[in-house]
Amino acid sequence: MSTATRSLPRTVGAHAILLTYTAIALFPVILVIMNSFKSRAGIFGAPLTPPTPKTFDLIGYTTVIGQGDFIHYFQNSLVVTVASLFFVLLFGAMAAFALSEYRFRGNSLMGLYLALGIMIPIRLGTVAILQLMVASGLVNTLTALILVYTAQGLPLAVFILSEFMKQVSDDLKNAGRIDGLSEYTIFFRLVLPLVRPSMATVAVFTMIPIWNDLWFPLILAPSEETKTVTLGAQLFLGQFVTNWNAILAALSLAIMPVLILYVIFSRQLIRGITSGAVK
Amino acid sequence: MAAETRPKRPTRWHIGVFLAPALLVYTAIMILPLAGTLQLSLFRNIEQHQIFVGLENFRTLFGDPNWSVGFWNALRNNTWFFIIHMLVQNPIGVMLAALLSSPRLRFAAFYRTAIFVPTILSFVIVGFAWKLILSPLWGVAPHMMDLVGLKSLFTPWLGKEQYALTALSLISVWQFVGIPMMLIYAALLSIPEEVIEAAECDGITGLSQFWKIKLPLILPSIGIISILTFVGNFNAFDLIYTAQGALAGPNYSTDILGTFLYRAFFGFQLQVGDPNMGAAIATMMFLIILGGVCVYLFLVQTRLRRYQF
Numbered sequence: 001m002s003t004a005t006r007s008l009p010r011t012v013g014a015h016a017i018l019l020t021y022t023a024i025a026l027f028p029v030i031l032v033i034m035n036s037f038k039s040r041a042g043i044f045g046a047p048l049t050p051p052t053p054k055t056f057d058l059i060g061y062t063t064v065i066g067q068g069d070f071i072h073y074f075q076n077s078l079v080v081t082v083a084s085l086f087f088v089l090l091f092g093a094m095a096a097f098a099l100s101e102y103r104f105r106g107n108s109l110m111g112l113y114l115a116l117g118i119m120i121p122i123r124l125g126t127v128a129i130l131q132l133m134v135a136s137g138l139v140n141t142l143t144a145l146i147l148v149y150t151a152q153g154l155p156l157a158v159f160i161l162s163e164f165m166k167q168v169s170d171d172l173k174n175a176g177r178i179d180g181l182s183e184y185t186i187f188f189r190l191v192l193p194l195v196r197p198s199m200a201t202v203a204v205f206t207m208i209p210i211w212n213d214l215w216f217p218l219i220l221a222p223s224e225e226t227k228t229v230t231l232g233a234q235l236f237l238g239q240f241v242t243n244w245n246a247i248l249a250a251l252s253l254a255i256m257p258v259l260i261l262y263v264i265f266s267r268q269l270i271r272g273i274t275s276g277a278v279k
Numbered sequence: 280m281a282a283e284t285r286p287k288r289p290t291r292w293h294i295g296v297f298l299a300p301a302l303l304v305y306t307a308i309m310i311l312p313l314a315g316t317l318q319l320s321l322f323r324n325i326e327q328h329q330i331f332v333g334l335e336n337f338r339t340l341f342g343d344p345n346w347s348v349g350f351w352n353a354l355r356n357n358t359w360f361f362i363i364h365m366l367v368q369n370p371i372g373v374m375l376a377a378l379l380s381s382p383r384l385r386f387a388a389f390y391r392t393a394i395f396v397p398t399i400l401s402f403v404i405v406g407f408a409w410k411l412i413l414s415p416l417w418g419v420a421p422h423m424m425d426l427v428g429l430k431s432l433f434t435p436w437l438g439k440e441q442y443a444l445t446a447l448s449l450i451s452v453w454q455f456v457g458i459p460m461m462l463i464y465a466a467l468l469s470i471p472e473e474v475i476e477a478a479e480c481d482g483i484t485g486l487s488q489f490w491k492i493k494l495p496l497i498l499p500s501i502g503i504i505s506i507l508t509f510v511g512n513f514n515a516f517d518l519i520y521t522a523q524g525a526l527a528g529p530n531y532s533t534d535i536l537g538t539f540l541y542r543a544f545f546g547f548q549l550q551v552g553d554p555n556m557g558a559a560i561a562t563m564m565f566l567i568i569l570g571g572v573c574v575y576l577f578l579v580q581t582r583l584r585r586y587q588f
Contacts, residue, residue, distance in 0.1 A: 010485065014378045015386075021375060022393045024453070028408045029396060031419065047419045087304070095301035098294050110298065117309055119506075119572045121514040123537075124565045127544060127558045128315030129308065151308035154301050183293040212401030214517045219545075234403045234521055244417070247407065254404050262399050266392045270461070 029255060036060050036248035043244050060249030064236070067246070069224070070253065073232035080142050080228060081210050084149035088206050089199055091150065092157030093165075097187050099158065100165040101173070111162070117155030122148065123215055133220055140223040148216050153206040160205075164198035165191060197268075204269045211258065229254060317565065319558035336559040346543075346556070350563075352531055353539035356444055360535055361512040363448035364455075369504055371452070372459025373497075377489055379460070380467040391464070398457035406521030409450045413437055437522065440532040447533055451518055455511070459504045466500035467493060499580070506575040513568055516541060536564050 034050050035043045042055025051057075064070060099111050122129075129148060130139075138144040168191055176186045192199075217231040227235075233254045240246045262269075323332045340346045375394060379387050397405065412419050413436055421433040436446040470493060478484075478492045516537030519527050525547055527534035542550070544557030 010381075011384070014381055014384060018375065018378055018386075018390045018394075021371075022390055025394045025397055025456075028405075028412055028453075029400070031412065032404075032408050044417065047417060048422070087300075091301040091304060094297040098297035102291065102294050104291070104294055110302075113310075114301070114305060117305065119510060120313065120565065120568060121510065122309050122313075123514055123516070124561045124568075125309060125312035125316045126540075127319055127554050127561060128312035131315070131554070132308075132312060147304065147308050151304050154305050154309075158301060183291075184296075187297070208399050212399075212403075212517075214402060214520065230401050230403050233401075237403070237407050237521075244411075247411070251404055251407055255400060258399055258401070259396070262396065263392075266395070270388075270391060270395070 029259075032248055033252045033255065036245075036252040038245075040245055043248065057245070060245030060247075061253070063240075063243065063246040064249045064253060067236075067240075069227075070229065070232060070236075070250075073227050073229040074257075076142060076226055077211060077229040080145045080149065081207055083142075083146045084153060084210050085203055085207055087146070087150040088153035088157050089203060092154050092202065093161050093192060093195070093199065094187070095154070096158045096161035096165050097191060100162040101191075111158075114155050114158045117151070118159060122152045126215070126219060130219060138220075140221050140226050142221065142226055144220045145216055145226075145228070148220065149210045149213070153210070157202045157206060160202050161195065161198060164195050168194050197271075200265070200268050201271070204265055208258075313565070316558045316561050319555055320562040323555050324553075336555055337563075340556065340559050340563070349531070349534065349539055350560070353534045353536050356533065357513055357515075357535040359444060360448050360451070360515065361509060363445065364452055364508050364512055365505065367449065368452040368456050369459050369501070369508065372456050372504070373463050373501070375456070375460045376463035376467055377493070379464050391461075394460060395457035397454045400454070402454075402517035403521045405450065405454050406518050409453075410437060410522055413446070438529055440529050443523070443529060444533045447519060447522060450522070451515070454518075458507070462500050462504055463497055466497040470496050502575065502579045505579075506572060509571040509575075510568055513564060513571070536560065536567075540564065 031047070035047060037051045037058065037060075038055045039057035039059065042051065042057065046055070095114065099107060099114075133139045133144045138147070172190060172194075173186055176190050181189070212230055213228075214230050214234060217226075217228045218234075221227070222231065233250055236250055237247055240250070319329075320336055321331060321333060322329045323336060324330075340350055375390075378384070379391060411417055415421065415433075415435045421430055424430050424433050434442065436442040474492065474496070475488070478488050483491060513536060515535060519533050519535055519538050520541070523529075523533050525538060525542055525545075527538045540557055540560045543560050544552055544554060546552030
């Protein structure tokens, strides 16, 4: 690029604004994590300072781990998220492959039908979804959540993946066909490995709303056995309104896994967004 | 699924096999319940039987003050919620993206990653963290305002009827500003170098370059962001529920359509839940969102298309 756009005051200004906003974005997160390691006196006495040897205290964490069934909630969330993700990616990739690879009657209509779900939120169908789950005896099972999240994630997955699958070279697939590979082998052996980066993007996009969802766990699976970590945290926080150590520790426990995953995958996520996956 | 283009194979079963799982799950769990909900809104439970009542539920929703006051209140609040997002979130997002995309900016990756952090957190975390920060008990917010000499301006915003909704909207803006930032950032990066160079040859640089060259080129992305914001806002529930509970206090001042639907559907305090009224409200939300999407598709997008490359 040219040098005309660069000037010192402008660069300084840009950094100043970005730094300020970064501080605004991170401040609450840091504040919560920092104070979760303090004693009650430390939390109220000096909320803005990091824990010192004098104020350091793990009482919040011991309360949370002793009281709440967080490990169990965590497992539930993990099962639901991983299973939904698996089905979204598998079914989504299969449908995307069919839509992008073959020409058949109703192809674009099918694409449009599947794209409907990108704009219309599944939440509006909740009343009937609950009836359906009651009728099929799936209320308070993780299966219900997995089904709902699979349906919720599919439209965007099909949309993004079919964009990427169009870019896979035809020559490669045709070479496979000449070698006598079946369409299934071509899909699983040739195409899937090639679109793996975009699968990762879709995975991140699908995972975040599932992990963070409160609505469906609250409505479809509120029992103790099937609580997800988001719902568990919500109820726990409601119960311990006055125990600040426990609240801050619970919040931190809820933040940290997501934050760690994000730091690991952020490159992938941002590359996915900026590579024009969402246009 | 009949073959036409490739005459060698009469029936290509694999297309069906590839499509079937996605179609099945999507249709059974998403489309049919959506249709079912719309249908349910036309029925009413009378003595344990679902009786077709036509638009009677909607007449209750708009005509019976027990419902209509709540509905209009929720719709008004929701509109305000949306306006704040459009006025605060999207301009900030565009500004951050414009700054981030300036050439050879150092630490751009760090800023990008950090500013996106709130977006990945769940509403439960965000709602509670801000509730604690704004709480007069803890005193973080008044303490910080004291540092800049504005302590007198502090009030418990989430507890006051006139401020609570705006405060919550701003919290939601804080959480989601990463999305417009990223999408606009992507759009700015995809502007061809030649266009920028041509502008610079003509002496258009800096801010005027942004307003005259880049902004018109990213208008389609701004359109997409607006409709995403619209759908997201008129479907919101979690933040209000975590921060203010299902009653969306104080005195329903933060009630939006999502929480209104939840209360109608599940009941609260003395009122029994009513799936049919819930379905009627969901239908209204559906129509509002559909209306927004149609406006976007037919009015905004067709006009913007000519700017695309």
